[in-house]
Amino acid sequence: MQSSADSYSTDSYLSLLLLPLLLLIILWPHHKNRNEAPPPRLPPGPWLLPVIGSLLHLINKPLPHRAMADLARRCSATDVMYLQLGEVPAVVISSREAAREVLKAHDVTFASRPMGLSMRATAHEGLGIAFSPYGHRWRQLRKICAVELLGAARVRSLRTAREDEASRLVAAVASAGPSSGEPVNVSARVAAFVADSVLRAIVGERFRRRDEFLEVLEEGLRSVKPGTSLGDMFPSSRLLCAISSTFRKDREFHRKITELVNCAIEQHQERKAAAVAGDDDSVGDKDLLGVLLRIQKEGGGPDFHLDNGTLKAVVLDLFGGGSETTGTTLLWTMSELMRNPAVMQKAQAEVQHVLQGKEKVTEDDLTGLKFLKLVIMETLRLHAPTPLLMPRECTEQCSILGFDIPQGALVLVNAWSMGRDPKYWDQAEEFKPERFEEVDVDYKGTYFEYIPFGAGRRMCPAIAFAEANMVLALAALLYHFDWQLPSGVSPSELDMEEDMGITVRRKRDLYLCPTIRVPPHLTA
Numbered sequence: 001m002q003s004s005a006d007s008y009s010t011d012s013y014l015s016l017l018l019l020p021l022l023l024l025i026i027l028w029p030h031h032k033n034r035n036e037a038p039p040p041r042l043p044p045g046p047w048l049l050p051v052i053g054s055l056l057h058l059i060n061k062p063l064p065h066r067a068m069a070d071l072a073r074r075c076s077a078t079d080v081m082y083l084q085l086g087e088v089p090a091v092v093i094s095s096r097e098a099a100r101e102v103l104k105a106h107d108v109t110f111a112s113r114p115m116g117l118s119m120r121a122t123a124h125e126g127l128g129i130a131f132s133p134y135g136h137r138w139r140q141l142r143k144i145c146a147v148e149l150l151g152a153a154r155v156r157s158l159r160t161a162r163e164d165e166a167s168r169l170v171a172a173v174a175s176a177g178p179s180s181g182e183p184v185n186v187s188a189r190v191a192a193f194v195a196d197s198v199l200r201a202i203v204g205e206r207f208r209r210r211d212e213f214l215e216v217l218e219e220g221l222r223s224v225k226p227g228t229s230l231g232d233m234f235p236s237s238r239l240l241c242a243i244s245s246t247f248r249k250d251r252e253f254h255r256k257i258t259e260l261v262n263c264a265i266e267q268h269q270e271r272k273a274a275a276v277a278g279d280d281d282s283v284g285d286k287d288l289l290g291v292l293l294r295i296q297k298e299g300g301g302p303d304f305h306l307d308n309g310t311l312k313a314v315v316l317d318l319f320g321g322g323s324e325t326t327g328t329t330l331l332w333t334m335s336e337l338m339r340n341p342a343v344m345q346k347a348q349a350e351v352q353h354v355l356q357g358k359e360k361v362t363e364d365d366l367t368g369l370k371f372l373k374l375v376i377m378e379t380l381r382l383h384a385p386t387p388l389l390m391p392r393e394c395t396e397q398c399s400i401l402g403f404d405i406p407q408g409a410l411v412l413v414n415a416w417s418m419g420r421d422p423k424y425w426d427q428a429e430e431f432k433p434e435r436f437e438e439v440d441v442d443y444k445g446t447y448f449e450y451i452p453f454g455a456g457r458r459m460c461p462a463i464a465f466a467e468a469n470m471v472l473a474l475a476a477l478l479y480h481f482d483w484q485l486p487s488g489v490s491p492s493e494l495d496m497e498e499d500m501g502i503t504v505r506r507k508r509d510l511y512l513c514p515t516i517r518v519p520p521h522l523t524a
């Protein structure tokens, strides 16, 4: 039997042992609250699987803007949706209010772009304007872009080259179509026009390897899908990065296009040397490469030098960004006009009225083409060529409409779904350019339900440049020709299937039958 002294000491020992435990239990919740932040309140999103996160919801869905809009609707996450793309946290923004928060209220927090594996491969390691991290270097590049390369005065100065290329487009359509009676591949003609116009603006004359450029661009646009390689989604796995076929294609595209950029610079320099030898001052900084080379010589800006790598990356941004977006928009515009004959008739009537009796379309006439500009606006509402804009990165944890967005999250703004949201647009799926006569909305980045060019500090700096090419080409196509669908195709049956690459473009080329209205032999 135990003595009472023994039992007392056992109880004491037990109390001694239990007391700290008790104190720990009492104090634990307070202790925890003081030192640990509550778990983040992530936005809603679809269910996640271990390791792959949300990828199962997106597999076999080749059009991510549509897949993400469906998912957002299904999980009532129509403003802000959380996805886990493998290891990468991602947030999809699909409402005007949330877009305003990201692109205006917290613009600086979201002003960088993620630099995943395929971005490094395709975007010249982020040296150019489009993928440079936000900071002093990007600000200097953006200033060069806004003031020297793509501002209104520069766009005006490139007018003669644009008009010349528009005349060539008309001549090419006239020689391919009406005489043979065969449908014309409008996609090929428009791609050539846009490439020539952009390349001439850059090089100062027609680029000698233009056909190759078009081939590389065409092949690249079909195969390059930045941000979708396994290496992008599992950046910590060297093995996945190494075996990713998407990544290899991205790298190959970048190698070929960089070689063409080098050739463009050589061509410019040869032309300049010949001009200097012949005492010709027409080759100065009249083209975009000339401007960049002058800036390089002068120094660039405070604490900034435009080195050769950066110069090439900027040319690559103009090369790639300039042609595909504009060409894609022109082709969706022609497609929508063919599907909507009454709109085509109204647009053509305006062009014929404004240009009456003119031999060819010049930029002097374009200011009068009010309805044609609304047609382009309506096309950009339904077919934003970069429907998820260009990806942004959340550089510090921040709250959007009450949800926590983790630092490092990839942020996609679904401009496409907002452009078709019945919450913002009457008869949202219909092609009705007149809607812009009735509402006070433009695409300059302040109406967040309609942002085909993005918004905030990183919005597209080339709106004037793009508009000049699009309005001129469209006016020329509608002035000189009447357009029919190939026999047996009715307007409602016109194929409008999309394909996702760097932009969302027509999956198949657009073939149409032109007949001459104003003879183009009077033009070029």
Ligand code: HEM
Pocket (backbone or CB within 6 Å): 129, 130, 131, 142, 317, 318, 319, 321, 322, 323, 325, 326, 329, 384, 385, 386, 389, 390, 391, 452, 453, 454, 455, 456, 457, 458, 459, 460, 461, 462, 463, 465, 466
């Ligand atoms: C219809 C034509 C075009 C559309 C719809 C378009 C659309 C866009 C969009 C959505 C962005 C990303 C904006 C953001 O993150 O908020 C962008 C950025 C950019 N675009 Fe365009 N673009 C077009 C034409 C052009 C042209 C013709 C050029 C050059 C000649 C160009 C050069 C750029 C550059 C350099 C950036 C990156 C800006 C930066 O990160 O600071 N774009 N564009």
